[in-house]
Amino acid sequence: MNLEEYSGIWVFLEVKDGQIAPVSLELLGAGRQMADKRGVPLAGLLIGEGVASLAEMVFPYGADEVYLYDEEIFRDYRTESYMRAVLECVEKHKPEIILYGATSTGKDLASAVATDLQTGLTADTTMLDVNAETGLLEASRPAFGGNIMATILCKKHRPQMATVRPKVMKALPPDPNRTGQIIRETIELREEDIRTKVLEIVRETKEKVRLDEADVIVAGGKGLGSREGFELIHRFAEKIGATVGASRDAVEAGWIDHQHQVGQTGVTVTPKVYFAIGISGAIQHIVGMQNAGLIIAINKDPEAPIFQSSHYGIVGDAFEIVPILMEAFQKMPDKEVQYGGKI
Amino acid sequence: MLHIVACIKQVPDTKIIKMNPKTNTMDRSSAPAILNPYDAHAVEEAVRLKQRYGGVVSVVTMGPPPAVKAIRKCVEIGADEGYLITDRAFAGADTLATSYALTKAIEKISEIKPVDLVICGKMTIDGDTGQVGPGIARRLDIPPLTNVNKVVEVNQSEGYVIVHRKLEDGYEVIRSTLPCLFSVEKEINEVPYSPLPNMLRAARYQPVIWAVNDLGEIDRTLLGLKGSPTIVAKVWPPEKPKGGERLEGTAQEQVSRLMEILQEKQGLFRVKEEQV
Ligand SMILES: Cc1cc2nc3c(=O)[nH]c(=O)nc-3n(C[C@H](O)[C@H](O)[C@H](O)COP(=O)(O)OP(=O)(O)OC[C@H]3O[C@@H](n4cnc5c(N)ncnc54)[C@H](O)[C@@H]3O)c2cc1C
Numbered sequence A: 001m002n003l004e005e006y007s008g009i010w011v012f013l014e015v016k017d018g019q020i021a022p023v024s025l026e027l028l029g030a031g032r033q034m035a036d037k038r039g040v041p042l043a044g045l046l047i048g049e050g051v052a053s054l055a056e057m058v059f060p061y062g063a064d065e066v067y068l069y070d071e072e073i074f075r076d077y078r079t080e081s082y083m084r085a086v087l088e089c090v091e092k093h094k095p096e097i098i099l100y101g102a103t104s105t106g107k108d109l110a111s112a113v114a115t116d117l118q119t120g121l122t123a124d125t126t127m128l129d130v131n132a133e134t135g136l137l138e139a140s141r142p143a144f145g146g147n148i149m150a151t152i153l154c155k156k157h158r159p160q161m162a163t164v165r166p167k168v169m170k171a172l173p174p175d176p177n178r179t180g181q182i183i184r185e186t187i188e189l190r191e192e193d194i195r196t197k198v199l200e201i202v203r204e205t206k207e208k209v210r211l212d213e214a215d216v217i218v219a220g221g222k223g224l225g226s227r228e229g230f231e232l233i234h235r236f237a238e239k240i241g242a243t244v245g246a247s248r249d250a251v252e253a254g255w256i257d258h259q260h261q262v263g264q265t266g267v268t269v270t271p272k273v274y275f276a277i278g279i280s281g282a283i284q285h286i287v288g289m290q291n292a293g294l295i296i297a298i299n300k301d302p303e304a305p306i307f308q309s310s311h312y313g314i315v316g317d318a319f320e321i322v323p324i325l326m327e328a329f330q331k332m333p334d335k336e337v338q339y340g341g342k343i
Numbered sequence B: 001m002l003h004i005v006a007c008i009k010q011v012p013d014t015k016i017i018k019m020n021p022k023t024n025t026m027d028r029s030s031a032p033a034i035l036n037p038y039d040a041h042a043v044e045e046a047v048r049l050k051q052r053y054g055g056v057v058s059v060v061t062m063g064p065p066p067a068v069k070a071i072r073k074c075v076e077i078g079a080d081e082g083y084l085i086t087d088r089a090f091a092g093a094d095t096l097a098t099s100y101a102l103t104k105a106i107e108k109i110s111e112i113k114p115v116d117l118v119i120c121g122k123m124t125i126d127g128d129t130g131q132v133g134p135g136i137a138r139r140l141d142i143p144p145l146t147n148v149n150k151v152v153e154v155n156q157s158e159g160y161v162i163v164h165r166k167l168e169d170g171y172e173v174i175r176s177t178l179p180c181l182f183s184v185e186k187e188i189n190e191v192p193y194s195p196l197p198n199m200l201r202a203a204r205y206q207p208v209i210w211a212v213n214d215l216g217e218i219d220r221t222l223l224g225l226k227g228s229p230t231i232v233a234k235v236w237p238p239e240k241p242k243g244g245e246r247l248e249g250t251a252q253e254q255v256s257r258l259m260e261i262l263q264e265k266q267g268l269f270r271v272k273e274e275q276v
């Protein structure tokens, strides 16, 4: 394999609810830095039906080019059809690096593509860098259940690929003056060639918890003791307009739904304020919330590791402290203004 | 009669594992080896499909000889046959090399009895990638169906399956040709306590053990460390944020101090009035 033939950095642009997924914009931000370091173009790869108008939208976020596959066969995401488009495009234009969001779609697609290309794929990356001269991608990720961090390289194969966790890279502030080039691609692909059909897409009516977008999170752990105990978290969160988060042990105890789980196997969150209540602070939890602006821990064990990872700690019983806190919020000056403002 | 192969792995229990702080390697003796928890659900789903449609469940694993124990655990859950592929040549495999070796094993199992369906776990707790399942599917040239959280129908005579794939905000209903591969979510089933007859059978069960030479025509350059495009260049302990301020005093005093700090951020909070 002649590595020199491969040049340029690509980001797979995932479309979600008719928009470019936030993680794709984050990856354009990270990709832009790497492309500048290397002196190569940054391209987006956009696949779908009726998505042409979205292509324009990514130039302000740093892309120089967008490869666009806009065809009926791509209406729903399917591994086999999307994979064909990526494989063809790679063969034609030979990028040195491709980044995907570590979402269910991004991971599914990247795993299939990597196998066909016989190249390396680093999963759930949380740090990215590139060597300016060699173009070697340095993709780092937590390994062994978060017990270590590892940097993964792919020296002899191209493109180098990684899936990257949402919310760890930063999107650039959009620059409306930036423009770029849309490159329309076509592909010979018939519906009969695709072995899977999407019969129906069901959106759960249950209101989706947007933990990853929350400004304030009140998270509870095993220390709440029971499902009834966990109610305290709900009450506190509701009082201050926060979103409820949880540790895995609280989820596994059945006190709260998995979609509230923060951490390595849950959601990565970056709120302005994070309350960790009755959470011991295992590394797998910490990796999901350590980038919060202000972390406040309430735990009755003064030795609990959570205190190592929080800005302010209160040693005490949650059932004593939280009610006092709620009362204090109640008395917070000019709350009327804010509360009124909300309505 | 369905023939279902579940791919399973023995892993160190990363929840209680200790790391050697000098070398940043796992102290394997500190952690018991267990069946990858996600794979228990893969085996359980295979067993349920067997009960529903009739058939045979085989499990396959690539790993060191003690992985026989993980296979026995699968027999407890209800697997009929187990295959261990073990060889020094497999050592150091990344996901690409792992999917190659497992594909060769599944092809060999298929010679004994044609395989209709392959089921993998969502991910392993040590490798933690979820890439091996789709990799196997691509190599076998069967559709990869990831994030499966419900199997609606497996229709062997007409050669199709209908499943639910979990999405971030719901699920999609997929129809695929059979054979195919599922990677299943943990929530797809609950693994009950094993019935006594299974336990008894498992205790004595001896799986089929194959080395590289038993797998037929195989390209050795695609196995193990040699066949792995990715390398681990560096490992280091995750940075522990240094602790901040410990608030002092009585509960009331600590809360008052915290409220002072939060005043600066007050625009964030919308306090809900008590309802009287
Ligand atoms: C591969 C892997 C992935 C994982 N992924 C995640 C993940 O995504 N998210 C996650 O959270 N975990 C994850 N974990 C689990 C993680 O290792 C911990 O087991 C888990 O975070 C512990 O939850 P906890 O802090 O609620 O419970 P515990 O560890 O039991 O801690 C409870 C805490 O509450 C305190 N407490 C008890 N009573 C009170 C009281 N009345 N008032 C105040 N404090 C009290 C105790 O002092 C203790 O510190 C993962 C583990 C593995 C192996």
Ligand SMILES: Nc1ncnc2c1ncn2[C@@H]1O[C@H](COP(=O)(O)O)[C@@H](O)[C@H]1O
Binding pocket: B006, B007, B008, B009, B036, B038, B039, B042, B060, B061, B062, B063, B095, B098, B102, B119, B120, B121, B122, B123, B124, B125, B127, B128, B129, B130, B131, B132, B133
């Ligand atoms: N060594 C192995 N032997 C058998 N199956 C494996 C092995 N490694 C991974 N798998 C399967 O692939 C799934 C995903 O693994 P991973 O890509 O390592 O997260 C697992 O849940 C297993 O079903």
